[in-house]
Amino acid sequence: MPEASEARFDQEAGASEGARPGGEPGKGVAATELSLAERLAFERLLGDLSARFADLPADQVIDQLRHALDRLTDFLGFDRCSFAEVSDAERPFQVLCSVSKESIEAIAPGPAPPLTWYFGELRAGRVVALADIPADFPPEAVAEIHYCERAGLKSNLAIPLRVGGRVVGAIAFSAFHRTRAWPEDLILRLKLVGEVLAQAVARSRREAALATALAEITHLKERLEAENQCLRQSSRTGCGRLPSSRSPRFNRVLEEIAQVAPTNATVLLLGETGTGKEVLADAIHHLSQRGERPMIKVNCAALPASLIEAELFGREKGAYTGALARQMGRFELADGSTIFLDEVGELPLELQTKLLRVLQDGSFERVGGTRTIKVKIRVIAATNRDLARAVAEGRFRDDLYYRLNVFPVAVPPLRERPEDIPLLAWEFVRELGESMGKSIEHIAPDSMDALMAYAWPGNVRELRNLIERAMILARGSTLHVALGAALSPAMRIRRDEVAETASAGALKDREREQILQSLQQTGWRIRGPGGAAERLGIKPTTLESRMKRLGLKRPTSG
Structure with missing residues (x-):
């Protein structure tokens, strides 16, 4: 059948139209009608292709x-057949698929050759029928003539394909061994086949774009839900500005925060619990270029060891028993x-390796x-532990620490910045007064003294x-702070221990000062009448032992 079809189509030369453009009078005979068998065979081919592409999934269209x-x-005895698509007038045609006979090289998928006249004709919706190359080319098709000479192309037919009234692609048929005629009857049938293929490709593109859009919508929906959940679970600790301070030491910390905030550098906040590390982290985030997005907060100590990996890095549906749906992790949420x-x-040691990989190249599964x-x-990380000591003891990875x-x-504790106690107290009074509907004008002096x-x-x-x-x-309108009543028994014990330590220190200093004064008045003579022991009313051996305990020694004469 291919030989008969080829012979019949070859007989339909351009004699009925006179001479071919730019060439000699047509060598073929007058156009004749196709035989009934040939028409039926071609219609069956067209019907079969249409049926194959009717409901074809997008991922199978190219195959x-x-x-x-x-x-x-x-079927038609061509040497090469290619299909290309184009998205708009600014972009070149893209070859999607090209097939050829064994002795002929197919066109590689990707941008089509830069043939200005050729593709300009196709963009304009005109069929390019070249029965005799290079004779059928117009004078301006210089690049096309050189291309065909290099490739050895004898004849070529390119048909623009429209979908929705717009040219979306082209189908091309090439002959390398001899010239071919392109009768109108053949062109019409090939155009019909090409538009079936173009419709399938366009539909696959729409389905792929729709699937991508739906996936993006689903991703954004999951992300928004996760962000809302994180914001509900963690109350905001500040408004994003640096806190005020009267402490020189804490002001140096705030200067460091202001310097590092605009960068993308990793920050490690070190300090005792309750010193305000989360407030500083919130300020660093809001002073950075990422401040418009919510900061994702994770308390590594509050997450169960069995779930912490899924919380940080997410999970797939069915990853373990009870994982009924896919879940985004905190790192994915913080993108x-x-x-x-x-x-x-x-953090457990086994998770520290995965965290290290995220810090190195931003990737995880x-x-x-x-x-x-x-x-x-x-x-931004924070801890109240001595990480350097944890590294030395093997409880924390040294590479992750670095x-x-x-x-x-280093965030100083409140006892090392007492200048900030009144400032913080009044800030909390104003904040809580607004929420409770109370107006406080004074803090009782004895209460402030106790706080200090x-x-x-x-x-x-x-x-x-x-x-x-x-x-x-x-x-x-006056706030009275009952410090002792607000403390738990354990905290009272700790406060009393601190007070006892302070009193013991003061007593020791007074004792040392009194003994030193007596020794200096007696010329460092301890025993005998008028000696330091007699002046202090204690035994000489007792005085000697106390001098040893207090580190008091007779000065050497220079």
Whole structure:
């Protein structure tokens, strides 16, 4: 059948139209009608291809397109058949598929050759029928003539394909061994076949775009839900601005925070619990270029060891018993933003390796998944532990410590910045007064003295809780803070120990000062009448033992 079809189509030369453009009079005979058998065979081919592409999934279109071009090439006896698509007038045609006979090289998928006249004709919706190359080319098709001479092309037919009234692609048929005629009847049938293929390709593109859009919508929906959940679970600790301070030491810390905030450097906040590390992390985030996105906060000590990996890196459906749905992890949620790892020293060793990989190249896999996820995040970590000691004891990876310790910030405890106690107390009074509907104009002097004298083992968090209790009990415009009543038995014991230590230190200093004064008045003579022991009213041996305990020695004469 291919030989008969080829012979019949070859007989339909351009004699009925006169001479071919730019060439000699047509060598073929007058156009004749195709035989009934040939028409039926071609219609069956067209029907079969149409049926194959009717409901074809998008991921199978290219394979079936190659199969269709193979069948057309064999049926009509062409040497090469190619299909290209174009998205708009600014972009070149892209070759999707090209098939050829063994002795002919197919066109590689990708951008089509830069043939300005040729593709300009196709963009304009005109069929390019070249029965005799190079004779059929117009004078301006210089690049096309050189291309065909290099390739050895004898004849070529290119048909523009429209979908929705717009040219979306082209199908091309080539002959290399001899010239071919392109009768109108053949062109019409090939155009019909090409538009079936173009419709299938366009539909696959629409389906792929729709699937991508739906996947993006689903991803954004999951992300929004996860962000809302994180925001509900973690209350905001500040408004994003640096806190005020009257302490020179804490002001140096705030200067460091202001310097590192605009960068993408990893920050490690070190300090006792309750010193305000989360407030500083919130300020770093909001002063950075990522401040418009919510900061994702993770308390590494609060997550169960069995679930911490899934919480940080996410999980796939069915990853373990009870994993009924896919879940985004905190790192995926923080993509383009900041993640705050509080109590990072509590991370299990097996997870520290995965965290190190995220810090190095921003990649990880969900639990139960194989797809690598890439994120761009900034990490702020905090701990009240001595990480250097944990590294020495083998409880924390040294390489992870070095990654986190890019910009360490030591946050001083509240007892080392007593100048800030009144400032913080009034800030909490104003904040709680607004929420409770109470107006406090004064803090009782004895209460403020007690606040200033206290050691604050719980730091700023303890101060806030104490002020909140006093605000609840307040009845007038003056706030009275009952420091002892607000402390738990354990905290009272600790406060008393601090007070006893301070008293013991003061007593020791007074004792040393009194003994030293007596020794100096007696010329460092301890025994005998008028000696230092007699002056102090103690035995000489007792005085000697106390001098040894206090580190008092007779000065050597120079």
